[in-house]
Amino acid sequence: MKLYDMELSGNCYKVRLLCSLLAIPYESVPVDLVNGEHKSAAFLCKNPRGQVPVLDDDGMLVWDSSAILLYLARQYGGDYWLPLDIKTMTEIMQWLSVSQNEILYGLARARAAMKFNRPWDIEQCRAHGKLGLAALEQHLSDRPWLAGAHETIADIACYPYVALAPEAGVPLADFPTIRQWLKRIQSLPGYITMPGIVNPDD
Template sequence: MTRLKLYGTPLSGHVHRVTLLLRMLELEYEFIEAGAELRATEAFRKLNPWGQIPVLVDGETVIADSNAILIYLTKTYAPGTHWLPEDAVAAAHTQQWLCKAAGEIRYGPASARLIAQFGTPEDYPVAVKVAKKFMPQLELHLSQREFLVTDQPTVADLACYSYVALAPEGGISLEAFPAIRQWLLRIESLPGFIATPPLPLPKPAQ
C-alpha cells in the first residue's frame, strides 16, 4: 500500500512543484485528482480547511501548501541533501526564493496564467505589472549562476520553476530572458523531470 498520497490537479503549478520533488526523490505516491467538487467536500476540508491544493498525506501526517510540502518531503526523505541546504546563509536564501514563489511569482506570471487560461477573477494588468518587475530581477540573478541558491538545485528551484516555465500561457514572454530560459532547461534535464500537461484544446463552437 502506497504511504504517500498527493491531492491535486495536473495543470496546477503548485501541484507540479511537489510532483517534481516526489519524482526526483524517487518516492512512490498515489495521485488523487482533486477538482472543485472534491475540494468542496467535508472529507477534503478535514484535510485542508481552506479547500486548496496540493495536500500531501503521509500516513497520519497531513501537510497543505506546496512550499510546506517541499520542506516536509526533504526533511523526511532526503535530509542533509542539496535540496535543502543546512548552511545558514544558503538556508536563508532558499527561504527567500520560496517566498518569491509565493509572492511575486504567484501574483505575477501565475496570476496572469490563471486569468488567461481559466478565467480566474484576478487583475490581469496588475499581474503583468508584477511579472514585468520581477522577471528582469530573476534574469539578472540567474545570469550569474546555474541555480537559484547553490551550484545544485534546491527546493527553491522547483518552487519557482513551474509558473515561470508556464508564463507564456499567461501572455508573459520569456524571449527577452536567456538566462531564465537556460535555467528552465537545466531543471528540465534533471532525472525524474516531468512537464506540466498541455492545456486542453478549446471546445469547438456549436
C-alpha cells in the same frame, strides 16, 4: 503516500516533480476543482485553506506547496534539496517567497485569469510577474541555481509558473538567462513535465 492533486495546477506539479526527482512513490488522488470538491467539508478537514496540493504521508497531513517541498526534502532527501546551513537556508527562503509573491500572484494569477476565467486583473498580474522575472534574470546571470551550490527546492518552487509564463501571456523571449535555467532543470535526472510547458527556445 497520497497526493491530493490537480493535473493543471503548477503548485501540484511542484510536488510531483520533486517526488519524481527523489524517486518517491505516491498515489495521485485527483481533486475536482471545477465542481468545488476543494471547498467541501471533507476536504477542508485536510486543508482549512481549501486548496490543492495536500500530502498525506501515512497520516501526516501537509498542505501548502512550499511546506510540502520542505517536508519531502528533509524527510526523504537528506541534506541535498534543503541544506540547513544558515546562509543557504536563508537564500532558499528568499526564493520560496518570490515563488509565493511575484510568481504566484503575478504569473500564476495571470495564467488563471486567462485559462480558468478567474477574476484577476490580468495586466496588473502580468506587471507584478515581470518584476519577479527581472529579479530572477539578474540573479541567475552569474550562477546556475537560485540558492547554494546546486539545485534545491528553491528552483523547484519557482520553476512551474515561470515555465508556464507563456500561458499567462508573458513570453520569455527577453529572458535568455531564465531560459537557460529552465533547460537546466529539464535536464535533471528524473525530470517530468506537465501540460502547457513548452521548449523554452520555441
